[in-house]
Amino acid sequence: MWSRFKALPSYFGGKRQLCPAIFRELSQFIPRDRWQNTTLVDGFCGGGAVSLYAKAQGMRVLANDLAERSKIVIDALIANDRVTICQEDIHRLFAVGPNGSRFVEEHFVPSMFMVKHARFIDGALSVTATVEHATKRQLLRLLLIRYMFAVTPYSQIHSVNYYQWIEDEAFHRLGMSRTKKVPYTCMHPLRILEAVAEQINKGVFPNGHRNEAHQRDVFDFLAQAEGDICYLDPPYAGAQAYEKFYEVLDQVLEQQVRPFEASPFNSEKAKELLARLLEATRKFRVVVVSYGSQRYSLEEFADTIRSVEPAADIRPVNFRYAIGSKSNQESLRKELLAVIHHG
Numbered sequence: 001m002w003s004r005f006k007a008l009p010s011y012f013g014g015k016r017q018l019c020p021a022i023f024r025e026l027s028q029f030i031p032r033d034r035w036q037n038t039t040l041v042d043g044f045c046g047g048g049a050v051s052l053y054a055k056a057q058g059m060r061v062l063a064n065d066l067a068e069r070s071k072i073v074i075d076a077l078i079a080n081d082r083v084t085i086c087q088e089d090i091h092r093l094f095a096v097g098p099n100g101s102r103f104v105e106e107h108f109v110p111s112m113f114m115v116k117h118a119r120f121i122d123g124a125l126s127v128t129a130t131v132e133h134a135t136k137r138q139l140l141r142l143l144l145i146r147y148m149f150a151v152t153p154y155s156q157i158h159s160v161n162y163y164q165w166i167e168d169e170a171f172h173r174l175g176m177s178r179t180k181k182v183p184y185t186c187m188h189p190l191r192i193l194e195a196v197a198e199q200i201n202k203g204v205f206p207n208g209h210r211n212e213a214h215q216r217d218v219f220d221f222l223a224q225a226e227g228d229i230c231y232l233d234p235p236y237a238g239a240q241a242y243e244k245f246y247e248v249l250d251q252v253l254e255q256q257v258r259p260f261e262a263s264p265f266n267s268e269k270a271k272e273l274l275a276r277l278l279e280a281t282r283k284f285r286v287v288v289v290s291y292g293s294q295r296y297s298l299e300e301f302a303d304t305i306r307s308v309e310p311a312a313d314i315r316p317v318n319f320r321y322a323i324g325s326k327s328n329q330e331s332l333r334k335e336l337l338a339v340i341h342h343g
Contacts (some may be wrong), residue, residue, distance in 0.1 A: 002058060002255075007077055007203020009069075009145050011047025012245050015233060015290065019053040021317060022288055025339045026229060029286045035059050040228035041284065043218045043277070044234050046242075052203065059229075060209035064221040067160040068253050069145065069246055073245075074213040075138035083135045085143060085197040090190065094139065096123030103255050112157055113246055120189050122253065139200065141189065141253070141289035146196040148249065159250045160176050222280045230284040232277055235263045237270030238295030264308065271296065271304045278308040278340070285342055287333075292335035305338050314338045 006015050015022070030038055036058040042051045045065040055061045055078060063074045079332065104125075113121070124144055130139040146159055184192065214221055222230070235242060241262035243250070251257055264272055281287045289311075291301055302314045316336045323328035 002053070002056075004052060004203045004205075005049060006199040008048050008052065008073065009142070011030060011049075011147055012242065013233075013236075014047040014049050015238070016049045018226075018290060018317065018335075019049055021337065022050065022231070022290070023053065023057065025313075025337070026286060029339075029341050030228065032057075036227060036302050040229045040231060041227040042223045043221070043222060044232060045070050045074055045078070047127065048077060049144075050231050050233070051078045054231075055207050055209075055211060056205070058207055060207075060227075061211040062214065062225050062227060063212070064214035064216055064218065064225075066215060066217065066248070067242065067246070068215075069249055071213065071215045072138050072141050072145065072253075074215075075135060076142045076200070077203045079211050079213040080135045080139070080204055081211070082199040082204065084204050084205060085131070085139050088195075089136065089140060090143075090197060090246045093124040093144075093193070094120075094190075096127060099261065100126040101255065104252055107257055108248060108252070112152070114185070117148075117151055117185075124189075125252070125255070137186045143193060143197055145249065145253075146200070147189060147192055148195065148252070149190050151187075157252075175328050200306070219276065219280055222276050222277075228285045230281045232281070232287065232289045234270075234274065234277065234291070235265040236291065237293045238265060239266065239293070241266045262331075267293075271301065274301065274304055275308050280307065281340075282342060287338075287340040287342070289338040289340075290335055291338070298334070301336055302338075305336075305340075309338075309340045312338050312340045 002019075008016075010016070018109055039060040039062065040051070040054040042061065042063045043056070045051050045063040048063070048070070048156050051063040061078055061235050063078045064092065065071060065074065099124045102122055104113060104121045105115065108117045109115050121144065124140075128140045128144065131140060182213060218234075241260065243260040243262050247260045250260070274289075274291070277288075278287070289305065292298070293301060298316060305312050305314060315337055316334055
């Protein structure tokens with residue numbers, strides 16, 4: 001896998017494995033030697049894989065996502081082309097004042113974190129909030145997201161009982177796959193942060209363009225964005241909502257407990273919204289849509305796409321993705337990849 005993907009957080013439904021196929025399709029309509037003069041518009045940036053890959057290909061990138069967790073990635077790695085994390089930045093995260101937040105410790109111990117993890121996260125987030133440089137602040141928030149994923153099983157912050165079993169030394173209850181995380185759970189944060197910061201810094205690079213970060217409703221964003229290629233990877237109908245999967249992470253980042261609200265793209269309105277998206281993207285020369293659903297068949301969604309774009313080239317694709325970064329956590333998925341050429 002492309003080494004710069006290591007800068008990104010592990011992301012549910014991420015498209016790292018699908019990127020080569022997406023950009024092979026694009027090369028049929030826009031030759032690679034013209035990509036330096038091409039703008040890609042990413043309506044649902046998510047974990048950032050497609051936007052980062054496009055940036056590395058020399059394209060100008062306009063990346064958008066409503067979720068704060070995704071906006072952090074866009075600010076830190078897509079719009080940013082020179083600011084990195086230095087050793088002093090990492091050490092600064094340990095310089096916590098007496099009046100720091102105790103949000104994580106009060107709400108997510110022991111269900112999601114051990115006390116030592118929570119206290120570090122609370123203190124580091126308090127320090128990060130005082131960083132005046134906006135890009136540096138987002139880089140450090142990304143670093144802390146990566147830290148939280150590093151110490152949790154499968155890089156998922158919803159493994160109830162895991163830390164209680166460790167505290168009780170009930171290692172036999174963890175299972176083989178969870179046991180692999182125990183060294184990270186016991187490791188001092190500094191070691192993890194230094195290793196992760198190195199990976200993040202390798203994902204910061206210029207590509208000759210002023211790339212943009214947006215956090216808007218996708219229809220508002222598409223109405224104003226100008227570009228050559230539009231990539232759409234909306235939430236899938238019937239799949240677990242990102243808002244539920246990342247509920248704890250989102251609450252930690254926002255420093256408030258609140259019920260999650262699933263995207264309407266996860267609802268029974270999914271096909272109607274997909275049709276609206278296709279209508280909104282007719283101004284782009286090439287549109288690429290990746291889609292999979294547990295509520296509707298791939299054939300139903302192919303019919304939805306063709307009802308708006310009869311000439312769309314639609315094909316099923318198999319790819320492997322992992323929520324975590326371990327190969328034994330990979331899952332085989334079948335999705336639709338639709339390519340629409342408007343000439």
